[in-house]
Amino acid sequence: MTKYGLRARVLTLTIAPTLIIGLLLSAYFIHNRYEDLEQQLTVTGEAIIEPLAIASEIGLTNESRESVRRLIGFTHRQNSQYVRSIAVFDKRNQLFVTSNYHRNLDLMSVPDGDPIPTKLEISRQKDTLLLRALFVPLVVSVQVSIMKARWATSAWRWI
Numbered sequence: 001m002t003k004y005g006l007r008a009r010v011l012t013l014t015i016a017p018t019l020i021i022g023l024l025l026s027a028y029f030i031h032n033r034y035e036d037l038e039q040q041l042t043v044t045g046e047a048i049i050e051p052l053a054i055a056s057e058i059g060l061t062n063e064s065r066e067s068v069r070r071l072i073g074f075t076h077r078q079n080s081q082y083v084r085s086i087a088v089f090d091k092r093n094q095l096f097v098t099s100n101y102h103r104n105l106d107l108m109s110v111p112d113g114d115p116i117p118t119k120l121e122i123s124r125q126k127d128t129l130l131l132r133a134l135f136v137p138l139v140v141s142v143q144v145s146i147m148k149a150r151w152a153t154s155a156w157r158w159i
Helices: 004-059 065-077
Strands: 084-089 095-098 121-125 128-135 140-144 149-152 157-159
Touching: 004 065, 004 084, 004 128, 065 084, 065 095
Parallel strands: none
Antiparallel strands: 084 095, 084 140, 121 128, 128 140, 149 157
């Protein structure tokens, strides 16, 4: 058994609590920042989907797929850092138009047997935040990817 000197004991007793408190504070602030980013993403998704649902109504009632496609395409391009896909469904839960064709369009529709949402519906699956808004007679679904924060030169950066 080795005996540590007074200097080693003092260093251990001062550095160990400092490291523990530093690690706990770091974990708290990282978690807090992640929650803030998720909240901001939800608010941004709401700000995108609600006006889009209102603006899509005219094109859907006139059966004008091209005007709705242009509208959601423009919205998708303007918000491409947040939005992975936008889909508009009719009242029969059939796809009307989408901004990005991919395999998971069934994920964006209202599941069979579930009622069409009467207000903004937010659901989360893995790294995806799915927002559904109803504006009679359509359902607009926006699939938003969760932003990942990465530490880069002492500042938060969005990727």
